Amino acid sequence: MTESSVIIAGFGGQGILLAGEVLANALMLDGKDVTWYPCYGAEMRGGTVNCEVVASDDEVSSVNKKEADFIIALNQLSFEKFLPKLKKGGWIIANSSLVKELRSRIDVNYFFAPITHLANELGEIRISNIISLGILSKIGKLTSIETLHKALDMVLPEHKKNLLPLNLEALETGFNLQPVPVTVG
Amino acid sequence: MQTETRNENLIFKIPKSLKEGTKFPFCPGCDHGVAVRLVAEILDEFNLREKTIAVSSIGCSVMLYDWVNTDCVEAPHGRALAAATGVKRTNTDKCVFTYQGDGDFASIGLAESMHAALRGENITAICINNTTYGMTGGQAGPTTIMGQVTTTSPTGRNKEYYGYPIKIAEQIALCEGTAFAARGSLDTVLNIRKTKELIKKAFEVQLQGLGFGFVEILSSCPTNWRMTPQESHERIRKELFSVYPLGVYKE
Amino acid sequence: MTKKLTKGNYAIAQAAINAGCDGYFGYPVTPQNEIGEYMSKKMPKLKRAYISAESEIGAINMVLGACSTGKKAMTSSSSMAIALMQEALCYIAADELPAVLVSVMRAGPALGYIYPAQGDYNQAVTGGGNGDYRIIVLAPSTVQECIDLTYKSFYLAQKYRNPVTLLADGLLGQMMEPVEFKDYPYPEIPNDDWALTGAKNREPRAIYSLEAKEEVLEKRVNLLFEKYKVIEENEQDFEEYLTQDAELIVTCFGSLARNVKSAVNECRKQGLKVGMLRPITLYPFPVYKIQELAKKTKKILVIEMNMGQMVRDVQLAVNGKVPVKFFGKAVGKWIEVETICEKIKKEIGNG
Numbered sequence: 001m002t003e004s005s006v007i008i009a010g011f012g013g014q015g016i017l018l019a020g021e022v023l024a025n026a027l028m029l030d031g032k033d034v035t036w037y038p039c040y041g042a043e044m045r046g047g048t049v050n051c052e053v054v055a056s057d058d059e060v061s062s063v064n065k066k067e068a069d070f071i072i073a074l075n076q077l078s079f080e081k082f083l084p085k086l087k088k089g090g091w092i093i094a095n096s097s098l099v100k101e102l103r104s105r106i107d108v109n110y111f112f113a114p115i116t117h118l119a120n121e122l123g124e125i126r127i128s129n130i131i132s133l134g135i136l137s138k139i140g141k142l143t144s145i146e147t148l149h150k151a152l153d154m155v156l157p158e159h160k161k162n163l164l165p166l167n168l169e170a171l172e173t174g175f176n177l178q179p180v181p182v183t184v185g
Numbered sequence: 186m187q188t189e190t191r192n193e194n195l196i197f198k199i200p201k202s203l204k205e206g207t208k209f210p211f212c213p214g215c216d217h218g219v220a221v222r223l224v225a226e227i228l229d230e231f232n233l234r235e236k237t238i239a240v241s242s243i244g245c246s247v248m249l250y251d252w253v254n255t256d257c258v259e260a261p262h263g264r265a266l267a268a269a270t271g272v273k274r275t276n277t278d279k280c281v282f283t284y285q286g287d288g289d290f291a292s293i294g295l296a297e298s299m300h301a302a303l304r305g306e307n308i309t310a311i312c313i314n315n316t317t318y319g320m321t322g323g324q325a326g327p328t329t330i331m332g333q334v335t336t337t338s339p340t341g342r343n344k345e346y347y348g349y350p351i352k353i354a355e356q357i358a359l360c361e362g363t364a365f366a367a368r369g370s371l372d373t374v375l376n377i378r379k380t381k382e383l384i385k386k387a388f389e390v391q392l393q394g395l396g397f398g399f400v401e402i403l404s405s406c407p408t409n410w411r412m413t414p415q416e417s418h419e420r421i422r423k424e425l426f427s428v429y430p431l432g433v434y435k436e
Numbered sequence: 437m438t439k440k441l442t443k444g445n446y447a448i449a450q451a452a453i454n455a456g457c458d459g460y461f462g463y464p465v466t467p468q469n470e471i472g473e474y475m476s477k478k479m480p481k482l483k484r485a486y487i488s489a490e491s492e493i494g495a496i497n498m499v500l501g502a503c504s505t506g507k508k509a510m511t512s513s514s515s516m517a518i519a520l521m522q523e524a525l526c527y528i529a530a531d532e533l534p535a536v537l538v539s540v541m542r543a544g545p546a547l548g549y550i551y552p553a554q555g556d557y558n559q560a561v562t563g564g565g566n567g568d569y570r571i572i573v574l575a576p577s578t579v580q581e582c583i584d585l586t587y588k589s590f591y592l593a594q595k596y597r598n599p600v601t602l603l604a605d606g607l608l609g610q611m612m613e614p615v616e617f618k619d620y621p622y623p624e625i626p627n628d629d630w631a632l633t634g635a636k637n638r639e640p641r642a643i644y645s646l647e648a649k650e651e652v653l654e655k656r657v658n659l660l661f662e663k664y665k666v667i668e669e670n671e672q673d674f675e676e677y678l679t680q681d682a683e684l685i686v687t688c689f690g691s692l693a694r695n696v697k698s699a700v701n702e703c704r705k706q707g708l709k710v711g712m713l714r715p716i717t718l719y720p721f722p723v724y725k726i727q728e729l730a731k732k733t734k735k736i737l738v739i740e741m742n743m744g745q746m747v748r749d750v751q752l753a754v755n756g757k758v759p760v761k762f763f764g765k766a767v768g769k770w771i772e773v774e775t776i777c778e779k780i781k782k783e784i785g786n787g
Contacts, residue, residue: 021612025441028614036441036612040467040550061698063611063691066772204640235636238505241644250642256632258504259644261527264497267489271501271509272632274485275459279505279634297497300490 002057004142005065007082008132009050010074010095015129018155019072020051023133025151026143027055035063048078055142070140072132073099074115083108093135095128111139111179118173124163127170134174145171202228202237204254214414216371216404217245220313221252223381224284227388228255233280240269242285242294245319249284263294266301269308280391282309287401288318291353292327298357305362305396309387312353312399314368314429315406323409327351330428335409350428354401358434364396365389366435370403372418376431386436403429439614444579444604445470447615448512448538451586453478455620457536458507459485461498463517466550467606468540471512485509496521496528496537503533504643506631508590512538514606515556516546519564525599526565530645532660534593534627537571538586538602540609543767552606553767554690557745560603561718568657570664572600572671573718577693579613585716591622596667597630603718605741607770608691664720673716674725678704682711683734684784687726687750689715692741692770699776710780718746726753733758737783739771740764 006023010016017038024036032055039050052068054060067087073079074095083105086092091109094101097116113135119128130152137145145168152167199205202225209218228234234255241249243262250257260268265283273281290298290312301308317335318324325338328350332341342350358366365387369380380402387398403425405417412420442450449471452460460479462472472488479486485502489495495511502509513521518539528535539560543553560573572592574585582604589600632641647653677697679685688696693714703710713729715722730736735758738747747762754760763779765771 021441024612028439028441034441034614037607038610040606040610059697060694061701062695062770062773063607064770066769066774236634238632238634240501247646250640250644254635254640256635256640257642257644258501258632259527259531259642259646260497260500261523264493264500264524267494267497268501268504270487270494271459271461271485271498271503272505273501274487274498275502275507275509276505276633296490297494300494304487 003054003061004070004140005052005054005068006070006072006136006140006142007050007052007068007085008072008129009048009078009082010129012049014049014074015126016049016074017051019129019133020053022130022148022151022155023136023143024053025154026147027053029147029150030143032056033058033060035060037063048075048081050078050082070136072136074128074132076100091139093132093139095132111135113177119170122166122170122173124166127166130167130170131174134171135177137171138175138177139179145175200225200229202226202234202254204252207252209252210248211245212408214405214407214417215245216402217313219371219377220311220402220404221246221249221284223377223384224282224311225253226381227384230385231388231392233388236278237280237282238272238276240265240272240281240283242283242289244286244289246284246286246313247320263289263292264297265289265294266306266308266310267297270301270304270306273306273308280388282311282388284311285313286319287312287314287316287328287353288326291351299360302357302360302363302397302399305364307391307394307396309391309398311384311387312401313404314353314401315404316425317406317409319406319409323406328353330424352429354399354434357397357399360397362396363435364398366399367433368401368403368429368431370421370426370431372403372405372421383433439616441612442579442615443470443612444582444608444610445540446474447579447582448586448602448604449474449478450617451583452510452536452590453482454617455587455590456508457484457510457590459498459502459509461485461487461489461495461502461509461511463489463492463495463513465514465517467542467552467609468512468514468538470609471538492517492520493524496524499535500524500528500531500533503528503535504531504632506627506633508534508536508594510536510538512540514540515542515544515548518556518559522564525563525571526567526569527645528599529565529569529571530567530660531643532597533599533643534597535599536589536593536602537599538604541603541605548767550606551767552741552770554605554692554741555743555745555766556603557689557718557740557742560601561749569660570598570719572596572598572667572720573603574600575603575689575716575718576608577689577691577714579608579611580615582608583615583617587620587622592671594625594627596663598663598667603690605690668720671717672720672722672724674722675714675716676725677712677714679711679713679729679733681709683709684737684780685711685713685729685733686737686739686776686780687713687715687746688739689718689746692739695770695773696739696776698773699780702773702777703780708780708784710784715746721749721753723753726750730754730757735759735761735783737761737763737779739776739779741770742766
């Protein structure tokens with residue numbers, strides 16, 4: 001049984017839960033069993049928002065795992081909070097526009113990218129979540145950006161469907177990024 | 186000499202909305218029976234008996250379903266207007282009324298009562314105010330007036346220990362969803378007639394879909410007041426009218 | 437039918453609508469607010485009743501009123517707010533009304549916090565009302581089961597004229613999973629012999645719990661318990677997993693079963709003879725199945741996200757035939773697969 005888990009975390013307003021929902025839908029379209037579990041309630045106020053997506057070829061074994069295979073951290077607080085929860089050999093995708101490029105663990109892989117900056121370049125700061133999914137698609141190989149795009153079509157409400165082309169662009173931007181060579185920090 | 190009782194000669198008959206052979210279990214001189222009868226007469230007048238669902242409460246009126254000749258559900262103490270809301274909102278074509286005491290309506294059930302009024306529920310609510318908890322033996326209640334001696338205010342109600350009584354009809358009249366709010370009394374034949382008119386209006390607003398219809402009825406409690414029926418009605422006039430003035434507060 | 441990624445709370449709400457719920461009455465409390473929010477959008481469009489009640493007490497009594505007229509009504513809430521509803525629930529049970537209550541557990545006691553937990557087993561199963569009465573309790577373990585068991589809740593409520601609690605938890609309420617919305621699969625139960633619909637062309641009906649005559653009150657309670665006996669005979673439901681040759685059976689309920697099942701799979705790979713039994717009906721508790729398993733297995737390990745509540749029902753059913761062990765915690769991350777594996781190994785090792 002292959003099972004992968006992804007934690008997506010950042011500020012409220014960065015589209016964290018939506019990104020998770022898009023990812024979960026994409027994985028469902030790929031025929032996986034999938035669960036999406038958010039932080040909720042007062043936990044969301046002020047601090048970080050996060051959600052966990054688990055996908056499995058078989059039944060998902062547990063929804064809220066001890067360690068994740070992939071982490072997307074869109075702000076400093078999430079980076080600090082979730083780096084310890086990354087599985088050995090796992091990947092953390094961090095938004096270097098807001099996260100200091102420190103590599104405090106040597107047993108994991110880092111992908112720093114100026115995601116907020118890239119989103120600004122695309123003309124929509126709120127699309128950083130989708131750029132990060134593009135990056136995840138490239139390095140995680142969990143699902144393709146085409147499937148992610150299909151999933152976006154499922155998740156976005158009617159009145160936001162006009163944003164689909166921009167979202168595709170964001171997925172491609174993320175997908176085409178080259179990892180910065182690792183330097184000892 | 187035997188006389189035949191003809192319908193046109195009848196000056197007194199039991200309303201159809203009261204069960205045949207009903208014997209009220211109330212104490213001698215208690216006004217509850219008059220109030221229930223008035224409600225039944227109004228149900229008859231509007232021909233509502235077959236489409237009415239009554240909601241009873243906890244207190245002396247708990248066995249309402251034994252007297253009114255309509256369908257009836259018993260609500261837990263204080264919750265009659267919540268239960269009635271559930272009945273009415275899922276059965277908008279039915280006539281729904283609650284019959285409660287002042288403790289049920291305005292103490293334990295104040296939130297349920299007032300919110301039903303605020304929501305403007307198309308329900309008629311009758312509240313009997315006898316300034317005490319009658320069923321449990323005459324304890325101090327939300328409407329016990331200042332100075333009144335009860336089994337739990339042995340030296341009389343004072344502000345230090347008990348605070349102040351609630352003027353229910355006035356409070357309900359303040360709610361925007363209230364279509365009709367009034368206070369009546371059953372101490373004289375004239376007041377009984379007037380109170381019947383108030384009850385009629387409280388049902389009328391329901392039938393017209395205008396909102397919450399409410400009548401507070403001052404009632405005697407000779408047993409717990411330790412008075413004769415006559416003295417009880419005298420007390421209503423002398424002591425209660427000044428605290429709880431009769432009249433229509435909203436229409 | 438295509439699957440749709442759906443949040444547990446929304447799944448419950450939509451399933452209630454599909455089941456023909458005529459009225460939803462609720463008051464907010466995390467982690468089940470999505471149910472009321474969803475209902476406030478959908479019910480008015482369907483011309484069904486929706487009320488943001490003044491309190492949980494108001495909400496459950498509105499359910500009582502609606503159910504007394506034969507309408508399908510529900511409320512949803514959590515933990516300390518469910519505690520507020522106990523009086524009316526007891527009336528509903530005594531009045532034999534078909535109400536549905538959704539309880540999405542948070543961590544207690546008292547205000548505790550909104551973290552998921554399973555500490556309200558006792559509250560749901562034994563209840564907080566007075567006197568002798570029972571409430572049917574169903575515990576889903578996946579979002580799909582949230583739908584299926586919401587359907588079943590409405591059905592059993594009508595079938596037995598008894599309140600039913602759907603006991604979920606914060607994790608189940610908040611998580612999303614791909615689900616299928618099939619149609620409500622149960623028959624409608626006629627209620628024209630008892631519902632309050634106005635006394636037209638028939639004698640008036642009254643629904644009440646007051647009974648001043650000793651012998652009549654006793655008879656009423658006995659009748660209730662005759663009904664409960666039928667429920668206990670007919671409705672015990674459970675999920676059994678690899679129990680045939682199991683030397684150790686892990687028993688758990690609700691969404692924790694996912695983790696337990698994974699642990700059972702892990703241990704099986706290592707050659708350990710372990711299985712899982714998950715009660716789906718917490719009342720009626722699946723005693724017959726547990727009695728049968730107690731004859732075959734060597735030990736039962738009960739795992740719960742609480743300090744040991746269902747374990748008592750397991751002990752009663754096992755009645756000393758085999759040792760019953762317990763592991764649990766009151767709050768925090770759902771007990772992890774690795775931890776469950778360790779516990780299984782320890783218990784099997786101890787013989």
